[in-house]
Amino acid sequence: MAIAALQHLTDPRLAGRIVLKIGSSLLVDGAGCARADWLRSIAGEIADLRAGGQEVVIVSSGAIALGAAKLGLDKGGRATLADAQAAASVGQIALASLWSRSLGTHGLTAAQLLLTLEDLEDRRRYLNAASTLARLLENGAVPVINENDSVATQEIRFGDNDRLAARVAQAARADAVLLLSDVDGLFDRNPAEAGARLVPVVQGIDQSIRAMADGGSASGLGSGGMVSKLQAAEIAERAGIALAIVNGTHRAPIARAAGEGQGTLFLPRRRDGARKAWLGGRLRVKGVVRVDGGCAAALAEGGSVLAAGITAVEGAFERGDLVEIRDPADGALARGLAEYRAEECRALIGRRSAEQAAVLGYAPRAAVVHRDHMVML
Incomplete structure (x- = not known):
C-alpha cells in the first residue's frame, strides 16, 4: 500500500519519515515577530507524530524575516542581497533558538543544518548531508534545516525552501513532504478569481498543471510561490516521494489536513535509484x-x-x-x-x-x- 490520500501522511506505516516545510509567513508576523502560539501548536503536532512512530525533518524559513526586524531593514530584509545575508546571519540564531525551545518543551532535541545549493548538487557533499541526516534521526533528534542565506549568492541559491524541502526529502529518504503554506493548495486558476476550484490530487505534473500556478507569494514575506511548489513536487514525484500542499495558518494544521482531507496531494510517479533520483532533482x-x-x-x-x-x-x-x-x-x-x-x-x-x-x-x-x-x- 502506498500514500494515496492526505490522511495517509500521519500513518507511520506509509509515511514513516516526513519532511515538514514551514513558510516564513506562518512563523513570523508582519512586524518580524515570531508567532508564538502557532509555533507551540506545531511543535505539539510534531511531538504527536514522533510519539506515533514517525520521524520528522523540518525545513524552516523565517531567518531573514526575523533578522530584518532586529536590524531594522526595509522590505523584510530582501531589498538587496547584502541585506538578506546580514538579516539571515542575525535571524538564524533567533530561528534556531525558537525551534530548540519549542521542541524542547516536548522532550525533543533540535539539530540545526544550514545548506547551500552546492551542498546538494555536488554528489559527495550530498552524500555527506544524507549521512548526517540519517545519524541525527537514528539518535532521535529533529533536524531543522534552512538555506544558508548568510553566504549564498544569487548564483548558488535555492531561492526558496520548497525545492530545498524536496531535495532534503531525497537525501533523507523520506516517504513524504508536507509544505505548510498560506494557501489551501493548488487551484485550477488564481484562487482570487471567481469559480476557482481546489485540485485535491495530482497524478503527474504536466503543462496543464503548470498552467494553474501563480508565481507570487501571497504574504510578501517568503520567496516561494506556487511555481516553486510545483517544481518541488516534480523533484519529489520522480524520487517516489509524495508531496502535499496544505494551509498552515490554522491551529494544528497537520491534524486538520489529515482529518478533513483539505489540501493538494501530488502522487509519486516512480522511484528512481538513488543516484538517478539525485540527478533528476539537480537544479543547476x-x-x-x-x-x-x-x-x-x-x-x-x-x-x-x-x-x-x-x-x-x-x-x-x-x-x-x-x-x-x-x-x-x-x-x-x-x-x-x-x-x-x-x-x-x-x-x-x-x-x-x-x-x-x-x-x-x-x-x-x-x-x-x-x-x-x-x-x-
Whole structure:
C-alpha cells in the first residue's frame, strides 16, 4: 500500500519519515515577530507524530524575516542581497533558538543544518548531508534545516525552501513532504478569481498543471510561490516521494489536513535509484543538448545520446557537468552528465562514430550522454 490520500501522511506505516516545510509567513508576523502560539501548536503536532512512530525533518524559513526586524531593514530584509545575508546571519540564531525551545518543551532535541545549493548538487557533499541526516534521526533528534542565506549568492541559491524541502526529502529518504503554506493548495486558476476550484490530487505534473500556478507569494514575506511548489513536487514525484500542499495558518494544521482531507496531494510517479533520483532533482543545468526525433525515440527506449542525433548545443560546460536534453519541440526529455566539453559536443554535431576520432584527434567515447548517467524527465 502506498500514500494515496492526505490522511495517509500521519500513518507511520506509509509515511514513516516526513519532511515538514514551514513558510516564513506562518512563523513570523508582519512586524518580524515570531508567532508564538502557532509555533507551540506545531511543535505539539510534531511531538504527536514522533510519539506515533514517525520521524520528522523540518525545513524552516523565517531567518531573514526575523533578522530584518532586529536590524531594522526595509522590505523584510530582501531589498538587496547584502541585506538578506546580514538579516539571515542575525535571524538564524533567533530561528534556531525558537525551534530548540519549542521542541524542547516536548522532550525533543533540535539539530540545526544550514545548506547551500552546492551542498546538494555536488554528489559527495550530498552524500555527506544524507549521512548526517540519517545519524541525527537514528539518535532521535529533529533536524531543522534552512538555506544558508548568510553566504549564498544569487548564483548558488535555492531561492526558496520548497525545492530545498524536496531535495532534503531525497537525501533523507523520506516517504513524504508536507509544505505548510498560506494557501489551501493548488487551484485550477488564481484562487482570487471567481469559480476557482481546489485540485485535491495530482497524478503527474504536466503543462496543464503548470498552467494553474501563480508565481507570487501571497504574504510578501517568503520567496516561494506556487511555481516553486510545483517544481518541488516534480523533484519529489520522480524520487517516489509524495508531496502535499496544505494551509498552515490554522491551529494544528497537520491534524486538520489529515482529518478533513483539505489540501493538494501530488502522487509519486516512480522511484528512481538513488543516484538517478539525485540527478533528476539537480537544479543547476550547465547546458542544453538538442536532439532530433530519432534520438528522442531512442532515448524513450533506453538509449544514450549519440552525436549523430544532436542538432544543437547550448551553454558552456565541461565533461561531467549536468546538461538537459531537449526534443525538436523544445520539450525537456532528460538530464544527464556530459561525456564531452561543450566545444567538443559542437564539433561532433551530426557526426557518425567512424568520423569522431578524426574530428577530435582521439578515440571518442561511446556516447555524448550515456544512459547510465542520465535520467528521463
